[in-house]
Amino acid sequence: MDVLQTLGIQWTKLIPQLFNFGIVLFVLWKFAYKPVFTMLDTRQKKIADSVANAEKIQAELAKTEAERQRILNQASDVANQMIEQARAAAARVREVETQKAIAAAEQIIAKAREVAAQDHARMLAELKREVGRLVVQTTTTVTGKILTADDQRRLAEETEKQLAA
Numbered sequence: 089m090d091v092l093q094t095l096g097i098q099w100t101k102l103i104p105q106l107f108n109f110g111i112v113l114f115v116l117w118k119f120a121y122k123p124v125f126t127m128l129d130t131r132q133k134k135i136a137d138s139v140a141n142a143e144k145i146q147a148e149l150a151k152t153e154a155e156r157q158r159i160l161n162q163a164s165d166v167a168n169q170m171i172e173q174a175r176a177a178a179a180r181v182r183e184v185e186t187q188k189a190i191a192a193a194e195q196i197i198a199k200a201r202e203v204a205a206q207d208h209a210r211m212l213a214e215l216k217r218e219v220g221r222l223v224v225q226t227t228t229t230v231t232g233k234i235l236t237a238d239d240q241r242r243l244a245e246e247t248e249k250q251l252a253a
Contacts, residue, residue, distance in 0.1 A: 220244030 092099075224240045 216248050217244075220247050223247045 220243065224243050227243060228234060
């Protein structure tokens, strides 16, 4: 007890001070520390939930990004297939149209040859008639006599035979 006296501690004052400290500690615990600790626990839980939620969102984001990339790759593959199909279809159409154009050109050439042959035959017939007429006229002029229809026909036929040979 000498030590307590040396330190200046008196039991009569220490006990009420301990009692007052206990009351203050209880009041602080009940009205200050407990709500603060409850609020800190609540915030800690919210932070933990937010971190877990952020990790979950991050995982979802990575999954969504992977899915988006897969869909883009599929779309790219489908687009490439469609382009190849369009090119093949265009090549087929080009080939068909080329064949149609060649056939049309051949028809035009055949018609042109036919028309040319008809024109040639018509012009040759006109030429024969004209030559026959000129022969009859020349003969009439040279002989000085008027040729009968039979004479004209005979001369025209002979001229045609000579022109054909």
